[in-house]
Amino acid sequence: MNLDPRIIVALDFPAEGPALALADQLDPKRCRLKVGKELFTRLGPSFVARLQDLGFEVFLDLKFHDIPNTVAAACAAAADLGVWMVNVHASGGRAMMEAARARMAEFAKSPHLIGVTVLTSLDGDDLAAIGCPGEPAERVVQLAGLAAEAGLGGIVCSPREAAMVRAALGPGFLLVTPGVRPSIAASGDQKRVMTPSEALAAGADYLVIGRPITAAPDPLAALSAIEAELAP
Incomplete structure (x- = not known):
């Protein structure tokens, strides 16, 4: 039994049926699940509770970005849901x-609160187009600092x-990395990618993996193959 599984499976589905069908094929002792904007908008908090009833810890990936009071209230609402992780x-x-962190501190058991730095779909040209010239790595390190x-426990960044x-x-600051693709998988719409073993070697704590598992004929076998790739 892995008490702290490294793999977070992204439930990027358009409806409840296929998302639950995928969850039913996985083992909550071996992975956590990420619920993003589409599923949460369609299904709401009750869907998160349903996954938790199946034994899964949930990363609520809503990437809050608003005025401080609004984001703090949203993070408190996520904490009320009992999710394992939430991001801004x-x-x-x-x-x-800081406002979000202060609200989370009010909970006896608060979720991990992490910050999104630069989306893995963006490269230097994309950043320049939105008025942030420079390479993604420079922007990521700046935002991570x-x-x-501000007291957050970690960040989301490309591996x-x-x-x-x-x-x-240094150690102790959580690094959650999407853009992780097993060596046999395509990179899809993400531009800054690594294999799972490369990501861990680079310092990642948790790996967000979607289609290589969710689109596999046997999702649990695909999870097992990735675990084998991570084994020392």
């Missing part, structure tokens, strides 16, 4: 992140920036 956009600023100063963030902020 670090680019929302220090005051926003801001998140740490390609994990080593730089780990070097800058």
Whole structure:
């Protein structure tokens, strides 16, 4: 039994049926589940509760980004749901992140609160187009430092920036990395990717993996293959 599974399976489905069918094929002792904007908007808190009833810990991936009071209230609502992890956009600023952290501190058992740095679908050209010139790695390290100063417990970043963030902020700061693809899988719409073993070697704590598991003919076998790739 893995008391702290490294793999977070992204339930990026358009409806409840296929999402629950996938969850039924997985083992909550071996992975956690990520619920994003589409499923949460369609199904709401009751769907999160249903996954928890199946034994899964849930990463609520809603990437809150608003004025400080609004984000703090949203994070408190997530904590009320009993989720394992929730995230905010670090680019929302220090005051926003500090407000969220302060509200979470009111809970006896609060979720991990982490900051989203630069989406893994973005490269340098994309950042320049929105007025943030420079390479993604520079922006990631900057936002990671801001998140740490605001009291957040970690960040979301591409695995390609994990080593730089780990070097800058040291151990104990959680690094959650999407853009993880087993060696046999395609990169899809993510531009800054690594294999699972490369991501862990770079300093990642948790790996968010979607289609290589969710689109596999046998999702549990695909999870097992990735676990084997991670084995020392």
